Amino acid sequence: MTTPALFIDNLHKRFGGLPATRDVTMRVAQGERRLVIGPNGAGKTTLFNQITGDIAPTSGAIYLFGADVTRLSPAQRAHRGIARTYQIITLFQKDTLEHNVMLALLGLSRRRFDILRPLSRFPDMRAAAREALALVGLDGAADRTVSALAYGEKRRLEIALALAQKPKLLLLDEPMAGLSLEERKSVKSLIASIPRTTTLVMIEHDMDTALDLADAVTLLHYGKVLVDGSPQAVISDPQTREVYLGV
Amino acid sequence: MSRASLILALTALVALALLPFYAGEYFINLASQILIAAIFASSLNLLVGYGGLTSLGHAAFVGVSAYVFAWLTTHAGAGPAVAAAAALVGATIVACVFGLVALRATGLGFLMITLAFSQILWGLAYRWASVTNGDNGISGIPRFSPFGLSLDGAAAFYWFTLALCVIAFAAIAAFASSAFGAALRGTRDEPRRMAALGHDVRLIRWITFVYAGFWAGVAGLLYVNYNKFIHPSAMSITNSAEGLLAVIAGGSGTLAGPIVGATLIMLLKNYVSAYVERWNMLLGFVFVAIVLIAPDGVIPGLRRAAARIRGGRK
Numbered sequence: 001m002t003t004p005a006l007f008i009d010n011l012h013k014r015f016g017g018l019p020a021t022r023d024v025t026m027r028v029a030q031g032e033r034r035l036v037i038g039p040n041g042a043g044k045t046t047l048f049n050q051i052t053g054d055i056a057p058t059s060g061a062i063y064l065f066g067a068d069v070t071r072l073s074p075a076q077r078a079h080r081g082i083a084r085t086y087q088i089i090t091l092f093q094k095d096t097l098e099h100n101v102m103l104a105l106l107g108l109s110r111r112r113f114d115i116l117r118p119l120s121r122f123p124d125m126r127a128a129a130r131e132a133l134a135l136v137g138l139d140g141a142a143d144r145t146v147s148a149l150a151y152g153e154k155r156r157l158e159i160a161l162a163l164a165q166k167p168k169l170l171l172l173d174e175p176m177a178g179l180s181l182e183e184r185k186s187v188k189s190l191i192a193s194i195p196r197t198t199t200l201v202m203i204e205h206d207m208d209t210a211l212d213l214a215d216a217v218t219l220l221h222y223g224k225v226l227v228d229g230s231p232q233a234v235i236s237d238p239q240t241r242e243v244y245l246g247v
Numbered sequence: 248m249s250r251a252s253l254i255l256a257l258t259a260l261v262a263l264a265l266l267p268f269y270a271g272e273y274f275i276n277l278a279s280q281i282l283i284a285a286i287f288a289s290s291l292n293l294l295v296g297y298g299g300l301t302s303l304g305h306a307a308f309v310g311v312s313a314y315v316f317a318w319l320t321t322h323a324g325a326g327p328a329v330a331a332a333a334a335l336v337g338a339t340i341v342a343c344v345f346g347l348v349a350l351r352a353t354g355l356g357f358l359m360i361t362l363a364f365s366q367i368l369w370g371l372a373y374r375w376a377s378v379t380n381g382d383n384g385i386s387g388i389p390r391f392s393p394f395g396l397s398l399d400g401a402a403a404f405y406w407f408t409l410a411l412c413v414i415a416f417a418a419i420a421a422f423a424s425s426a427f428g429a430a431l432r433g434t435r436d437e438p439r440r441m442a443a444l445g446h447d448v449r450l451i452r453w454i455t456f457v458y459a460g461f462w463a464g465v466a467g468l469l470y471v472n473y474n475k476f477i478h479p480s481a482m483s484i485t486n487s488a489e490g491l492l493a494v495i496a497g498g499s500g501t502l503a504g505p506i507v508g509a510t511l512i513m514l515l516k517n518y519v520s521a522y523v524e525r526w527n528m529l530l531g532f533v534f535v536a537i538v539l540i541a542p543d544g545v546i547p548g549l550r551r552a553a554a555r556i557r558g559g560r561k
Contacts, residue, residue: 052443078445090440092433103433106426107445114426115458122426161444 003066005030005169005199006051011060013046013223020046021057022223028169028216030065031196035210035231036203038220039244044203045087047220048171051201052084053077064169078107081168085158085175087203091146097157098142101129104161132164133157136190152183159190170194172202176209184209207245211235219244252503263409267402275401276473281513282405282412283469288493288505289419290462295491296500297423298455299435300350301358303487304365307345308460310372310482312338312467317385317477318378327391334471335464341368342460346453353438365482372479384478388471398472408469415462420502422458431455432500496537498544507545 006028013021020043028034036044049055051062053074061070069077092100105125106112119125133139136156146154155175162170175191176184188209194200204210211217217234219227221244227237234240267275287309294300315337319330349360372379379385390398398404422428433441434448442448471477480486489512497508515533520526541548 054439054443073447074439074442075445075447078443084443086440090437092436092440094436099429103429103441103446104444106430107441111426112430112446113454115422115428116425118424119426119429165444 002030004028004063005032005065006201007063007066008047008051009061009063011047011050011062012058013043013050013055014058020223021050024060024220024223024225026218026225026228028199028201030199033200033213033215034202035214035217036201036220037205037207037217037234037244038226042220043223044220045173046223048084048173048201048203051171052082075107078165082171083162083165083167083169084171085162085173087173087177089151089154089158091154091157091161093147094145096143096145097133097138097149097160098126098129100146100157101132101160101164102126104132104164105129108165129164132160135163135193136160137186152179155179155183155187156190159187163194167198169199169201172200172204174203174205176204176206188213207235256503260413264406267405272401275405277513277517279401279405279408279469279473280517281510282408283466283473284490284493284509284513285506286412286415286469287463287466288490288497288509289416289502290459290466291490292494292499292505293419293423293431293455293459293462295494296498296504297428297431297435298452300353300452300456301491302349302361303358303484303491304345304361304363305459305463305490306482306484306486307361307365307368308338308342308463309467309470309486310365310368310477310479311341312464313471313477313481314372314379314385316468316471317388320388321385322378327389328393331391331468334468335461338464338467339457339461342457342464346456346460350449350452350456362484362487365487366484369479369482369484372482379479382479384476386476388475388477390472390475404473408473411465411469415465416502416506419462423502427451427454492534496534496544498541498546498548501544501546504544504546511545 004027006026008024008026011021011024024047036047038044046055050057053072057070061068063069064077064080064082069080092103099119102119102125105128111122130139130142133142136159138153138156138160141149141153146157149157159175172191176187179187184206191213202210211231214231216229217231218225219234219240226239226243227234266278291302291305294302312334316330316334319325319333320327345364349357349364352360373381390404392398393407396403398407430441430446430451433446434451438448470481493508493512494505495508496511497506498504511533512530515526515530519529523529537545
C-alpha cells in the first residue's frame with residue numbers, strides 16, 4: 001500500500017470542556033477526492049484548522065505523505081505542500097488580483113526575503129500569477145482590486161491563490177458557499193479539472209454538486225467520524241439519513 | 248513613484264541642498280533637527296504603517312544609540328567612528344532582543360510591551376548615574392568628523408545629515424516597496440492567510456522591527472551629534488509619542504507621510520514656540536484639524552484632493 005497523502009491518527013481537540021474533534025482517524029490516498037460532510041458545528045472546519053496548523057490538537061497526530069507534521073507551523077506545512085481556501089473569504093482586499101496571487105507564489109519562494117527588489121521585478125512570477133488567474137477565468141480582471149469583485153469572483157480567487165501554489169494536498173472549505181447555480185457549475189468543473197497530482201479534501205454542503213466529484217465521503221457528527229466510505233455507501237447509510245440528510 | 252512626485256522630490260532635494268546658501272544658521276539648525284526627526288518617523292512608519300504594529304517605545308533605540316556613542320566618546324576614550332559603529336550595533340542588538348519578546352503580541356499588547364521596554368531603559372538612564380550621569384545627562388560629546396571633515400559648523404553638519412537622510416529614505420523606501428515589503432503589508436492585512444500561504448509572519452515582523460530599530464539608531468546617532476549632549480528624556484514616552492504622531496498626522500503607510508508629519512511637529516515645536524508659549528496646545532489644535540479634514544493623514548488627504556480636482560476637470 002502506498003503512503004496516504006493525509007493520515008490523521010486518533011485526533012482529539014477540546015476547547016475547554018467542549019470536544020470539537022473526537023478520536024478522528026482518517027486516511028486519504030494520494031490523488032483521492034474526499035468529501036467531508038456533516039451538520040453545522042460538526043467540527044469540519046476545526047478539523048481543517050488542525051490539518052493546516054492554525055490550531056493545535058489536544059492529542060493525536062497528523063501525517064502528510066508519511067511525515068509527522070503535527071508540530072509544524074502553518075507556514076512550514078504550506079512549504080510541505082498543503083494549501084487551503086477559507087469558508088469566510090480571506091483575501092487582500094485593497095490589492096489587485098494579480099498582487100493577491102503573487103503573494104501566494106511569494107510564500108513558497110525564497111524571494112520573499114528580498115528586501116531590495118519589488119514584485120514588479122519578477123516577470124516570471126507575474127506570468128505564473130496570470131496563469132493561475134486564467135485557470136479560474138479571472139485573467140481579464142488581474143488589475144482590478146479585490147474589493148471591486150463580485151462575491152462569486154472572490155470565491156474563484158480564493159481557489160486561484162491555492163492552485164497557484166501547485167499544492168500536493170488542497171483543502172477546500174465550502175468552495176461553493178453562497179454561489180448561484182450557474183456559478184456552482186463553473187466552480188464544479190474548475191475543481192474537476194484539478195490534476196490528480198493534487199489530493200483534494202473538500203467540505204461542502206451542496207451534495208448535488210459535490211457528490212459527483214468525490215471518490216469517498218466522510219460524515220462528521222459532534223466531532224466524530226460517523227460514516228466513512230464510498231459516496232453511495234455513505235448516502236444510503238441510515239445514520240447519514242438521520243443526522244445529515246434529514247429524510 | 249509617479250513622475251509628478253519624483254519631480255517634486257527632486258525639487259525639494261535641490262532646495263534642501265542649497266538651504267545653507269539662502270537661510271540663516273537658526274534655520275539650518277532647525278532643518279537638521281527636522282531631518283533627524285524625519286528619519287526617526289520614517290523608521291517607525293515601517294512598523295506602524297506597513298506592519299500594522301503600533302509601537303509606543305521607538306525612542307528607546309534613539310536613546311540606546313545616543314547613550315552608547317556618548318559614553319564611549321566621553322568615558323571610554325573611543326574615537327567617534329568606533330563609537331558610531333558601536334552605537335548602531337548596540338541599537339540593533341537591543342531591537343533584536345526587544346522584538347523577540349514584543350512580537351509575541353500584536354495590537355494593544357504590542358503597544359504596551361514596547362512602551363514598557365522603553366520605560367525600563369528610560370528609568371535605567373535616570374538611575375544608572377555612574378554610567379549615564381542620571382538627570383544631569385552626558386555633555387561635552389564631540390561630533391564625529393567623517394573622512395577628516397569637521398562637522399562643527401551648522402552647514403557642514405546639515406549637509407552630512409541631509410546625505411544620511413537621503414540614504415535612510417532610499418533604504419526605507421526600497422524595503423517598503425520590495426517583495427519583502429509586500430509580504431509585510433500582507434501580514435498587516437491578513438496574517439492568518441499569509442501564514443497559510445507559507446509566509447513566516449513572526450519572522451517577517453521581527454526582521455522589520457530590527458530594521459526599524461537600526462534606522463532609529465541612525466537617527467539617535469545624529470541626534471546626539473547635533474546636541475553634543477544626551478539626557479534620559481531622549482527616550483521618554485513623549486519622544487516616542489511624537490514620532491507616532493508624526494507618522495499618523497503625515498499619513499501612515501505612505502513614504503512621504505512621516506516626513507511631512509515630522510516637519511509639521513518640529514516647525515510647531517521650534518518655530519511657533521518662539522511666539523506662542525502654549526505651543527503644545529497649538530499642536531493639539533493642528534491634530535484635531537488633521538483628524539477632522541484628513542483622518543488618515545496629510546498625504547492621503549492631499550492625494551484625495553488632487554484626485555477630486557482632476558476628476559472635476561473632466
